[in-house]
Amino acid sequence: MSRALWLVVPAAGQGRRMGADKPKQYLMLDEQPILARTLARLYQAFPHATLVLCLDADDRWFQPDWVPFAHWQRVPGGTERMDSVLNALHAMQARDNDIVMVHDVARPCITPGDLRALYQAASTHAGGALLAMPVADTMKRANAEQLSTHTEPRDGLWHALTPQGFSYVLLRQALESARHQKRVVTDEASAVEALGHQPRLVSGRRDNLKVTHPDDLALAAAILAAQTDPLI
Ligand SMILES: Nc1ccn([C@@H]2O[C@H](COP(=O)(O)OP(=O)(O)OP(=O)(O)O)[C@@H](O)[C@H]2O)c(=O)n1
Numbered sequence: 001m002s003r004a005l006w007l008v009v010p011a012a013g014q015g016r017r018m019g020a021d022k023p024k025q026y027l028m029l030d031e032q033p034i035l036a037r038t039l040a041r042l043y044q045a046f047p048h049a050t051l052v053l054c055l056d057a058d059d060r061w062f063q064p065d066w067v068p069f070a071h072w073q074r075v076p077g078g079t080e081r082m083d084s085v086l087n088a089l090h091a092m093q094a095r096d097n098d099i100v101m102v103h104d105v106a107r108p109c110i111t112p113g114d115l116r117a118l119y120q121a122a123s124t125h126a127g128g129a130l131l132a133m134p135v136a137d138t139m140k141r142a143n144a145e146q147l148s149t150h151t152e153p154r155d156g157l158w159h160a161l162t163p164q165g166f167s168y169v170l171l172r173q174a175l176e177s178a179r180h181q182k183r184v185v186t187d188e189a190s191a192v193e194a195l196g197h198q199p200r201l202v203s204g205r206r207d208n209l210k211v212t213h214p215d216d217l218a219l220a221a222a223i224l225a226a227q228t229d230p231l232i
């Protein structure tokens, strides 16, 4: 039986670190809201997928015409990112074996090439997969006074990015287990690792920026302007 592809996009955050007058997913990036840009990139890679969009129940800014997908549904966000994703998993009518890819709305520079690479790994590796990039800098351990106490070995250290993809049944079990144990996880892979699985790290582009702080907006605009190849 073929495995359907579901795209879960957590977009219920408040963007506190951005400090703007609206959640950061509604800030303009090259004349479009970040949310619209991110959905357009996902659609470019997977026009036949079903989208599950997590939005805050009090969201006043969302406009449905920013969604390019034929099949999609809106679900309410939760207190933490993991709660928003769990709401999506509980609302969608997926089969156990279907593939679920979770992608932050705040990562609008994701490329179709990286999306396809992650889908390929998530579909073939039982423990699922995540986009990630090896740590490039020397890593320091700070004390409470922000003094560097020592240098951490960086061998084998990676930054976790999104998307992250898993079978529906594995992801649901992992996040339900984390919630049951009152553990807050900041990405899906953490929950899956806690069940004893080992998601595959797929080396992704370094320009898959998570727009988090005010100066990230200009950075994201510069990245989009530089991504000129139509196949990116
Ligand atoms: N309760 C939450 C919290 C976050 N997110 C989403 O999870 C992604 C990653 O979160 P982050 O970058 O931390 O976004 P915010 O929570 O909006 O930012 P901040 O932590 O600065 O408030 C974002 O796409 C955000 O919209 C969500 O859907 N539900």
Ligand SMILES: C[C@](O)(CO)[C@H](O)COP(=O)(O)O
Pocket: 081, 104, 160, 161, 162, 186, 187, 188, 210
């Ligand atoms: C999932 C994530 O984007 C991986 O880098 C990240 O953990 C979510 O952002 P947060 O700032 O930790 O909420």
